[in-house]
Amino acid sequence: MATRMPSKNDHTLVKRPSTVRQPEAKRARRVKAVAATSVGLLDLGAWVARMPLLLERMNAAQDSFRFLEVMTPVPAGLIKTRESLAAWSRANGTSQGEVEAHPPGRNMVADEFLYFAEGVRKEHSLDYLFGLTTAMVAFTEDGRAHWNYFAFGRDHVSLVSTFDLRRYAAEARRPYEAAVGMLLVAQMLGLKHGVPSHEETRGCIFDFDANRDDVVVAIRQLAIDPQCLRLLPPEEAAAADALLAALRRMKEH
Numbered sequence: 001m002a003t004r005m006p007s008k009n010d011h012t013l014v015k016r017p018s019t020v021r022q023p024e025a026k027r028a029r030r031v032k033a034v035a036a037t038s039v040g041l042l043d044l045g046a047w048v049a050r051m052p053l054l055l056e057r058m059n060a061a062q063d064s065f066r067f068l069e070v071m072t073p074v075p076a077g078l079i080k081t082r083e084s085l086a087a088w089s090r091a092n093g094t095s096q097g098e099v100e101a102h103p104p105g106r107n108m109v110a111d112e113f114l115y116f117a118e119g120v121r122k123e124h125s126l127d128y129l130f131g132l133t134t135a136m137v138a139f140t141e142d143g144r145a146h147w148n149y150f151a152f153g154r155d156h157v158s159l160v161s162t163f164d165l166r167r168y169a170a171e172a173r174r175p176y177e178a179a180v181g182m183l184l185v186a187q188m189l190g191l192k193h194g195v196p197s198h199e200e201t202r203g204c205i206f207d208f209d210a211n212r213d214d215v216v217v218a219i220r221q222l223a224i225d226p227q228c229l230r231l232l233p234p235e236e237a238a239a240a241d242a243l244l245a246a247l248r249r250m251k252e253h
Contacts, residue, residue, distance in 0.1 A: 032193070036063055039128045039188055040070040040121065044108070046132035046162040046180070054177040054250075061246035063241035065188065070129065074118055079108045079135045085147060089136070092145035104147040107138035110159040117157040128156050128191065130184060136163045150209065151187050158187045164212070172219035178247040179219045185243050195231050204228055205244070222248045 042052070048054065055067045080088060085104040090096060113131055121129035121174040130153075136146035137159050146152075151160045160183050186205040189195050197208040203221035206228045207214065222244045229237050 016082055026107060036066040037128065037192065038066045038068065038126045038189075039130065039184070040068050040071045040124055040126040041184070042072065042074070042117070042120065042129065042131045044113075044131045044133040048162075048177060048180055050131065050175075050177045054181055057246045057250060058181060058243055062164050062239040062242040064236050065243070067184070068126070070120065070124060070126075072123075075112075076115055079106060079133070080138070082106065085109075085138060089147060092140050093143050094145045104138065106135045106163070107147050108114070108133045108135040108159060108161075110137050110139040110152040113159045114154055114157045117159075118155075121157055126156075128188065130158045130160055130187060132160050132180065133163055137161045148212070150212070150215065151242070153187055156191070158191060158232050160184065160187055168213070168216050169219055171216045174219050174222070174247075175250050175252050178222065178250045181243070181247045181250075182219060182222055185240060185247075186222040189232060189236070189240060193232055193236070195228055198225075198228075215253055247252055 001252070023253050041055070043051065051069055054067060058065070058067050082104055085107050086099050088109065089099050089104060113133075117129045117131055136147065137149040137152050138145065139149070140146070149161065149164075151158060153159065160180075162180060162183075165179050165183075166176050169176045172176075172179070182205055190197070190206070195206055197206050199208050199210070201209065201214045201217055202225045203217045203223060204225035205218055205223070206225065207218050209218070211216045224240060224244065229240070230250040232240060
């Protein structure tokens with residue numbers, strides 16, 4: 001458990017660290033913070049109004065991960081219309097019949113964002129960087145196009161969708177920010193430790209949710225199935241439990 005609540009500047013990348021010498025006790029705490037996995041969050045129009053509060057709660061709950069808000073200009077044109085996404089899908093190994101059977105909605109193409117995000121991640125010396133978009137997520141994998149997903153990531157960067165998440169959070173009787181936090185925790189652990197999603201809906205943050213509406217069950221529970229929890233190192237399993245407990249304690253206002 002963290003020993004203090006971070007201030008706003010502790011989780012916003014807007015200035016460089018001070019070069020003034022610190023007393024030994026303060027420097028020891030700083031070394032501990034550097035040892036944590038740093039996770040940058042880039043809001044691509046998701047409008048998480050209480051982002052500072054969300055990051056404050058998540059950082060105060062544990063010491064394994066440090067979540068920071070990143071502010072940087074973002075390229076235009078990442079979100080595709082239905083027509084342009086359908087054309088992109090056909091150009092990436094998808095038949096016209098598949099597109100018609102599962103029509104793509106408003107999506108951001110992760111492949112394009114991840115290339116940009118990796119540069120931002122390195123610029124800010126972050127371990128991971130996640131983008132939050134109001135569009136659904138499309139990507140290519142194994143030579144085929146996929147669309148209408150909640151998230152997709154490669155290596156140290158990921159794109160996370162908040163499409164319809166306010167409605168799902170309301171149905172689960174959870175704050176929107178808690179639902180956003182759940183997606184971030186799931187993507188963080190999935191990327192870092194290779195925890196796979198499972199087809200069965202268990203109310204676990206690693207539910208695949210082929211039926212998007214099933215995510216309500218996971219938001220309501222804000223938990224990790226014991227089988228999935230055993231795939232994490234003990235220290236980070238404890239941190240994950242602490243993060244989700246902090247999200248469960250969040251109230252609407």
